[in-house]
Amino acid sequence: MNRRKFLGFSGTTALVSAVGLPVLAQAAAQSKPSGETEVALQIQWLGGATMLISFDGVTFLTDPVFGVGEQAIVMPNPNEMFDLAKGPNIKPQPRFGALPAFDLSTVTATLISHSHPDHFDAAAEAQIASDMPMIATDHDKQDLAGKGFSNISVLPWGEQMVFPTKSGQITITAVEAKHSVNPEILKVLGPGNGYFMEFEAGDYHKSLYWTGDTFPVNDVMASVQAFGEIDVLIPHVGGVGSTGALGKISMDAEEVVKMVDRLKPKRVLPIHHSTFGLFLEPIWKLVQAMDGHASDLDLISEGSHILYK
DSSP states (O other), X not given: XXXXXXXXXXXXXXXXXXXXXXXXXXXXXXXXXXXXXXXXXXXXXXXXXXXXXXXXXXXXXXXXXXXXXXXXXXXXXXXXXXXXXXXXXXEEEOBSSOXXXXXXXXXXXXXXXXXXXXTSOHHHHHHSOTTOOEEEOHHHHHHHHHTTOOOEEEOOTTOEEEEEOSSXXXXXXXXXXXXXXXXXXXXXXXXXXXXXXXXXXXXEEEEEEEOOSOOOOHHHHHHHHTTOOOSEEEOBOSOTTTXXXXXXXXXXXXXXXXXXXXXXXXXXXXXXXXXXXXXXXXXXXXXXXXXXXXXXXXXXXXXXXXXXX
């Protein structure tokens, strides 16, 4: 089955420079006074897999999805049973709340895990300038270029890009993301990226692993463990596909806990849950599964910021 026809890929990216975003939360669950400009990693969750990751004057937009309302995302429905030879039915997926306010003009580059419509939708495609810098897989570069985007860098698994900041740098390494544990379904869904990111400025150093749509399979986990200590793990949750013909295509709470047990991050910031009707598993299941766990769980609402000092 053709991956592009099967999942109706859509593309986009964005660019910005991030300074002075209001801080609503931080890892220690304390409010941050406005006006403070210390160097620290800051993340705003915009819903789904969309974030603004900001550090020392550089901001990355991730998997941009800007659609709102009852037909926020129009895409093949992975949560239904269907004939694999024919493909799934197209079904609108609602966004349950508003898209949080943010400034697209502040983005330095867009990181794309993969270009399925719930990770790069038509609304984002329409709003993002065609020359905005993007980082993606080679497969998604072809999709994005076909839509008129011209400034796409391919980052293969295991390779790095370095972004200078005002007083340091951000190093990004691509990690394989396996969208299914079934090899045949994985062929249909196509390749994806996760990203291991290191933020450095003076004495400050934090590491982050944004998983993309993956499962805690041995080869992926081994490649991530090779990087060393993880300060912040950002897993995709939601249990998408668990009722459908493809089987599960994003982690549920049990699989996130397996990943946490394997990688032992200091903190866990779950995304890819609650925002859209596409997500099946409620986030309280992860809260329950992580109760008493050594890794701290940072659960924030859409539009909120979290600061990692």
